[in-house]
Amino acid sequence: MTVRSMIETIRLTLEDEMARDERVMVLGEDVGTQGGVFRATEGLKARFGADRVVDTPVAEAGIIGASIGLATAGMVPVAELQFLGFAHQAFHQIGFQLARFRYRTLGRFPLQVTIRAPYGGAVHAPELHSDAFEGMLANAPGLKIVAPSTAADARGLLTSAIRDPDPVLYLEPLRGYRLVRDEVPDDEHLVPIGTARIARPGRDVTVLAWSFQVVNALEAAEAAAEEGIEVEVVDVRSLVPLDETTIAESVSRTGRCVVVEEAPRTAGFGAELTSTVQELCFLDLEAPIARLAGWDTPYPMPLLEKDYIPGTARILDAVRRTVAF
Amino acid sequence: MTVRSMIETIRLTLEDEMARDERVMVLGEDVGTQGGVFRATEGLKARFGADRVVDTPVAEAGIIGASIGLATAGMVPVAELQFLGFAHQAFHQIGFQLARFRYRTLGRFPLQVTIRAPYGGAVHAPELHSDAFEGMLANAPGLKIVAPSTAADARGLLTSAIRDPDPVLYLEPLRGYRLVRDEVPDDEHLVPIGTARIARPGRDVTVLAWSFQVVNALEAAEAAAEEGIEVEVVDVRSLVPLDETTIAESVSRTGRCVVVEEAPRTAGFGAELTSTVQELCFLDLEAPIARLAGWDTPYPMPLLEKDYIPGTARILDAVRRTVAF
Amino acid sequence: MEPLQLLAPDGTLTGDVPDGLDEDRLVGMMRLMLLGRRLDQKAIALQRRGKLGTYAPLSGQEAASVGSSFAMDPDVDHLVPQYREQLAMLHWGLPLGTYLLQRYGHPRGAELPEHRRLYPQQVALAAHAPHATGLAWGLRLRGERAAVICHFGDGASSEGDAHEAMNLAGVTGAPVIFVIQNNGWAISVPLHLQTRGVIARRADGVGIAGERVDGNDVLAMYAATRRARARALDGGGATLIEAVTYRLGAHTTADDPTKYVDADELEDARTRDPLTRYRTWLTGAGLWDEAREEAAVAWIDETVDEAVRVFDAAGPVDPGAMFDHVYADEPPRLARQRAEYLAALGGGA
Amino acid sequence: MEPLQLLAPDGTLTGDVPDGLDEDRLVGMMRLMLLGRRLDQKAIALQRRGKLGTYAPLSGQEAASVGSSFAMDPDVDHLVPQYREQLAMLHWGLPLGTYLLQRYGHPRGAELPEHRRLYPQQVALAAHAPHATGLAWGLRLRGERAAVICHFGDGASSEGDAHEAMNLAGVTGAPVIFVIQNNGWAISVPLHLQTRGVIARRADGVGIAGERVDGNDVLAMYAATRRARARALDGGGATLIEAVTYRLGAHTTADDPTKYVDADELEDARTRDPLTRYRTWLTGAGLWDEAREEAAVAWIDETVDEAVRVFDAAGPVDPGAMFDHVYADEPPRLARQRAEYLAALGGGA
Numbered sequence A, B: 001m002t003v004r005s006m007i008e009t010i011r012l013t014l015e016d017e018m019a020r021d022e023r024v025m026v027l028g029e030d031v032g033t034q035g036g037v038f039r040a041t042e043g044l045k046a047r048f049g050a051d052r053v054v055d056t057p058v059a060e061a062g063i064i065g066a067s068i069g070l071a072t073a074g075m076v077p078v079a080e081l082q083f084l085g086f087a088h089q090a091f092h093q094i095g096f097q098l099a100r101f102r103y104r105t106l107g108r109f110p111l112q113v114t115i116r117a118p119y120g121g122a123v124h125a126p127e128l129h130s131d132a133f134e135g136m137l138a139n140a141p142g143l144k145i146v147a148p149s150t151a152a153d154a155r156g157l158l159t160s161a162i163r164d165p166d167p168v169l170y171l172e173p174l175r176g177y178r179l180v181r182d183e184v185p186d187d188e189h190l191v192p193i194g195t196a197r198i199a200r201p202g203r204d205v206t207v208l209a210w211s212f213q214v215v216n217a218l219e220a221a222e223a224a225a226e227e228g229i230e231v232e233v234v235d236v237r238s239l240v241p242l243d244e245t246t247i248a249e250s251v252s253r254t255g256r257c258v259v260v261e262e263a264p265r266t267a268g269f270g271a272e273l274t275s276t277v278q279e280l281c282f283l284d285l286e287a288p289i290a291r292l293a294g295w296d297t298p299y300p301m302p303l304l305e306k307d308y309i310p311g312t313a314r315i316l317d318a319v320r321r322t323v324a325f
Numbered sequence C, D: 001m002e003p004l005q006l007l008a009p010d011g012t013l014t015g016d017v018p019d020g021l022d023e024d025r026l027v028g029m030m031r032l033m034l035l036g037r038r039l040d041q042k043a044i045a046l047q048r049r050g051k052l053g054t055y056a057p058l059s060g061q062e063a064a065s066v067g068s069s070f071a072m073d074p075d076v077d078h079l080v081p082q083y084r085e086q087l088a089m090l091h092w093g094l095p096l097g098t099y100l101l102q103r104y105g106h107p108r109g110a111e112l113p114e115h116r117r118l119y120p121q122q123v124a125l126a127a128h129a130p131h132a133t134g135l136a137w138g139l140r141l142r143g144e145r146a147a148v149i150c151h152f153g154d155g156a157s158s159e160g161d162a163h164e165a166m167n168l169a170g171v172t173g174a175p176v177i178f179v180i181q182n183n184g185w186a187i188s189v190p191l192h193l194q195t196r197g198v199i200a201r202r203a204d205g206v207g208i209a210g211e212r213v214d215g216n217d218v219l220a221m222y223a224a225t226r227r228a229r230a231r232a233l234d235g236g237g238a239t240l241i242e243a244v245t246y247r248l249g250a251h252t253t254a255d256d257p258t259k260y261v262d263a264d265e266l267e268d269a270r271t272r273d274p275l276t277r278y279r280t281w282l283t284g285a286g287l288w289d290e291a292r293e294e295a296a297v298a299w300i301d302e303t304v305d306e307a308v309r310v311f312d313a314a315g316p317v318d319p320g321a322m323f324d325h326v327y328a329d330e331p332p333r334l335a336r337q338r339a340e341y342l343a344a345l346g347g348g349a
């Protein structure tokens, strides 16, 4: 175990997987010589060569489309999208080609492809760089979506994603790249996709969050504890497939639930969680499930962003209201 | 009033709006000489000329992107996407350019743009032609989304959409094009965007549906009535903005709710409705809100499709279970 | 940019017969082209009887499909086809019965040959073009000596994906051949509304080789594709072949081209019929005669009838098939949905 | 394809001074180019002091921006810019203070001139290219005699949107000019990994006019753009101008180019500095001297200082601004969110 930042862990994990399996290759804008605009692929080109660490033209649909072809040729592509906000340019390739290839070929062409994309707000980035639209892609069957909030999970989920026989969208919290630091196993470490994690146990209310919002939720839980409210924070971490068991068990126990996400509220992934919880825990619910999200506006100019995405104060407030209901 | 099919009504409404306002133009693949693959624009080129009824190259992002530019030049484009399944190629232009232009220019560049797209299943169409992914776009603030289920509403909502100062995605039920026929006002008719419609009153359970699923819901309601269950069918018809008042009032009255949609269940727009209802009607709910949707698989081969999308039998079954809960 | 032509419309050979075509293969091309023409008729008839969903006829484009396919080696090379490449798909080993089942909407119609050198046909225009680039690039990375051929239409060539795929092929040196079937139409939209450019010239813009070929001349299509394949295998990278041809039939069985195709233009196009042209030359060269034509027709009818038998015998759809192959391992939520569905079936819902 | 050049790198005039450039405008171009160079320095300094977010310097590309902008008429024509076109945007009347506020992330930085001939700068690469086509097409439909100029980079030219926009411009005859700033880099990716093609040649593939121009030669850029504008206004349709230039600075203030730019290559590029070249010629032609340079510098400093004053005076952000302009009419749900937000602010959360 070594304490590492999330970005360092991602880099290390990519290196380990590339060393382990020579079919693994990395492609994307600026991933080669530059080592990625956030340094997630630093040093990989020097070690593995330009054939396995490839700077591509600026063409997101082409990158994902080519990854499909590469996978059917027997490579294991790990494509980087520089920001999730530019995944939209590749939306048809991700949601309707990549996700469906196994299904439409009756399993003849499975696609072992990982897409890495940093996302999320509060880093004072230009327009479109902070968008959190994971919920849109969650409606595309065949795609898995994971979003770690700790460095250890970053390692475990990235390893699992790369080795998964199916396409996985792996979301990295921009804000947590350097801020998040924790003990990371030095050796091979896998976190099964499809499992949530109880990040903090508590009996009064369950907060469901993923990616950087878990950090906020834990902070809010600290503050709530001082008021005598014991918050259970569940790090959803795998959006698709969803660990309904862990989630339902927690909410049934606490009887109350707050869902937190960064996307605009309407039709975000929080809606899926809310719906799932009300279906599975209806009789145990003692208060409406509170949905916290970005407002129903486009992502605002940077000086306003801290008020756009939910932060500790809003989570704490929702926790209080839910407990007091 | 004249009894008309939905497709005929759409054609007529386009013609009326083009006659009324010379800025209105129609563009898309095959909308000109051919009059649209479903005949929605038949005769328009002959009447209004090739400058206002334009056959475009096959390039969906280009069509929507150009519509943005056309709108800022003072035209009122009504773009046709041949099938919603090909809106994905234009996803970045719809969700992240079109929807945000007013916001990011502080109102300097509002975009009076309508996108028409047929969608929905059970018409034995090839792959990707039946996809119902309206929920994905509902998470893009700035875009309005409407989906009529009657010919009268098709007229009222299309007129409103074209005249709306903001971009509207107008979804047409493929299956209802010729099947749906009802009394349509001959003169100007507007249905305000953002209003739901009680398609059938009832006291026992509310079914929320839109587009062709309203037809199924009404059929199920007939059948339920024979069993003594009075179903209230609410035609949501405006997904964004949502008429929370009508919906909440209905569910609070009946205490029970079934949501029906055609998209895959996970993270579909049904999740948004379910969440909204549980937030607004929590104390009145006597049963969990039942969510009916496509299964969490890609849209299947045509011979299986009738079992993929919810039909009358599944709706009736959900109604029974919800009432019996 | 004058299209490459080896056979004049009247069937005169204006160049050399390309290397690689012995009598067998010259005759084989004729037979496959004929099969295409007759398949259209039979399939349209089946469709009218409600046995197929929509069918996309290929009449007029037989030479472009067959010439480009014969220049590849289906035992080594890969095919990434758009929806109008039934002949190329058959050449790559797709059973005709499977093809028909696909058009019928039967899940078993999605079965592809085990060799995995045949991609599923693509419905989203040009969305398969980057797949072809990636596949070819991957073959090169894996050290396999093989090329990829990818067909799409003039309409599809307007899609952003086409540009991204060809440009990426340029920088990666991927051994891929894009055959753009410029058949003059994208459903009802004629070429001059699709583009004002010369499609073959796009090659210069992205740094790959480009050729403009008479797509109704099976020998020219063969020669150009063969050259492109040699280039691809020798590390010379990708090629764009614009096959200038003409769609003689409807876009699909759901389409009525009399609404938008000028009758004179169509008549004129018929004078460049790829079948007539090739048959004339082949006959003159002593490689084709009535006996061979009859034998071919018999073989074709047999092939189609056999396919229809397979088709009819496919049996009912396995309902659970809807849930198969979404993921390698079925997640619990999906398993529950499958169970719910099967239970309801059992319950007669 | 040799780029058009009117000024050799040493400042020798090798052709004629283009029409339309009197002394005032020749000097005006120099002043705006100089402003660009100094703005980079000042903005980078501001950024280091935490006053700006990331800033994208334009050094090296002054001639391409200024020459193409001066050839248009900002009182009539429209500008649809990518993010590195601050000079063009200023030429179209954007106050520099507003530009700085934009880079700072202040909502008021999104304020555009009332004349509506200036689009917001685009961050999504090439996503604005189809807007430019549509705008130009619309102007033609509305009977306005005006053209549109749209800048983007070599990287952006790989995006599907760029192809779709240019092809659509071809078939609609839209009066639009695409200026592709080929500055050799897309962040860290050099041109030979971006494309193996000649970007200007893409024009042939989509049927618009194409020119390859020395982008460090302000006179050549002016001449080519002026010609393109005349063509556009006369119904001759769209033009693609590839400006062959070089990015002398970092991609943005967040970038460290020493990691990937070869020092010798950069040194070599500096010998083609557009400012030096133009200043040399202008001086030789008797249109520039130390006094003018000093006056220009004084004007620039004043302009920038004034902008920084505006910037500093912008005041705090109006919190409700987050909810403004989503729709013409605020839907109830959004109104409730606004109220909730404002209430929480009041409550000190």
Ligand SMILES: Cc1ncc(C[n+]2csc(CCOP(=O)(O)OP(=O)(O)O)c2C)c(N)n1
Binding pocket: B029, B058, B082, B086, B089, C084, C123, C124, C125, C152, C153, C154, C155, C156, C157, C181, C183, C185, C186, C187, C247, C251
């Ligand atoms: C991305 C996408 N957009 C639209 C369509 C609808 N569509 C089906 S075929 C067609 C025309 C295609 O023309 P072309 O590429 O020339 O091929 P052809 O049919 O002539 O063989 C269109 C627009 C589609 N299938 N995919």
Ligand SMILES: Cc1ncc(C[n+]2csc(CCOP(=O)(O)OP(=O)(O)O)c2C)c(N)n1
Binding pocket: A029, A058, A082, A086, A089, D084, D123, D124, D125, D126, D152, D153, D154, D155, D156, D157, D181, D183, D185, D186, D187, D247, D251
């Ligand atoms: C659609 C999209 N993809 C990726 C990015 C991230 N990105 C920002 S600038 C850039 C490089 C652009 O290069 P180029 O177009 O040559 O313009 P330059 O920066 O050289 O002016 C990239 C990849 C983006 N902004 N938009």
Ligand SMILES: [Mg+2]
Binding pocket: C153, C154, C155, C181, C182, C183, C184, C185, C186, C187
């Ligand atoms: Mg065609």
Ligand SMILES: [Mg+2]
Binding pocket: D153, D154, D155, D181, D182, D183, D184, D185, D186, D187
């Ligand atoms: Mg560049």
